[in-house]
Structures are given as C-alpha cells and as structure tokens.
Amino acid sequence: KQVTKFVNGDIKEESTDGSTTYYYRETKTTEITYKDGLRLLHFSNNQMEKHFPDGSREVVFTDKTRKYYDPQGNPCDQLPDPEHPSI
Numbered sequence: 407k408q409v410t411k412f413v414n415g416d417i418k419e420e421s422t423d424g425s426t427t428y429y430y431r432e433t434k435t436t437e438i439t440y441k442d443g444l445r446l447l448h449f450s451n452n453q454m455e456k457h458f459p460d461g462s463r464e465v466v467f468t469d470k471t472r473k474y475y476d477p478q479g480n481p482c483d484q485l486p487d488p489e490h491p492s493i
Contacts, residue, residue, distance in 0.1 A: 410418040415431030424441030434450035443459030456464045461477030474482050 407422060408420045410420075412418070417429045417431070419427040421427070426439045428437045428439075429435075430437070436448045438446045440446075445455075445457040447455040447457070449455075452468050454466045461479075463475050465473045465475070467473070476482050
C-alpha cells in the first residue's frame with residue numbers, strides 16, 4: 407500500500423486492491439473509495455454515508471435512523487437490496 411501525507415495533515419492510502427482511503431484531518435472524516443466506484447464516508451460525529459456508483463446513497467445518522475436517496479437525490483423508502491447492501 408502507498409501512503410501520502412499532506413502538509414495540511416490529510417492522509418491518503420492507496421491499497422493494492424484498488425481502494426483508496428482518505429482521512430481529512432480538519433473535519434476528522436474518513437472516505438473510502440472502492441475500485442467499483444462505491445464510496446463510504448464516516449464523519450467525526452459517527453454519521454455514515456454510502457454513495458453508490460449509480461448516484462443513490464444511504465445515510466445513517468448518529469441516532470441510527472436511516473435515509474435513502476435515489477440517483478436524482480430524491481428521498482425514498484429504501485434502496486434495492488441486491489445492488490445496494492445496507493451499511
């Protein structure tokens with residue numbers, strides 16, 4: 407794995423499996439991007455987001471409530487399970 411440390415304190419790790427982990431020091435946020443385009447974000451307040459390659463996303467708030475958004479950004483009840491496993 408290759409690690410890059412930036413002057414602002416951010417850290418980028420590139421793994422041999424094609425994934426990239428980026429830690430934003432100022433906001434204490436971690437973002438993992440996978441080779442297939444899936445992005446996971448973990449915020450310092452423990453909110454988590456899963457951004458799918460098709461533009462849909464799942465947000466898990468600190469109180470564990472979940473919100474789902476379709477590729478256009480519209481709220482929806484849930485995402486299709488086979489292609490969008492839950493966090």
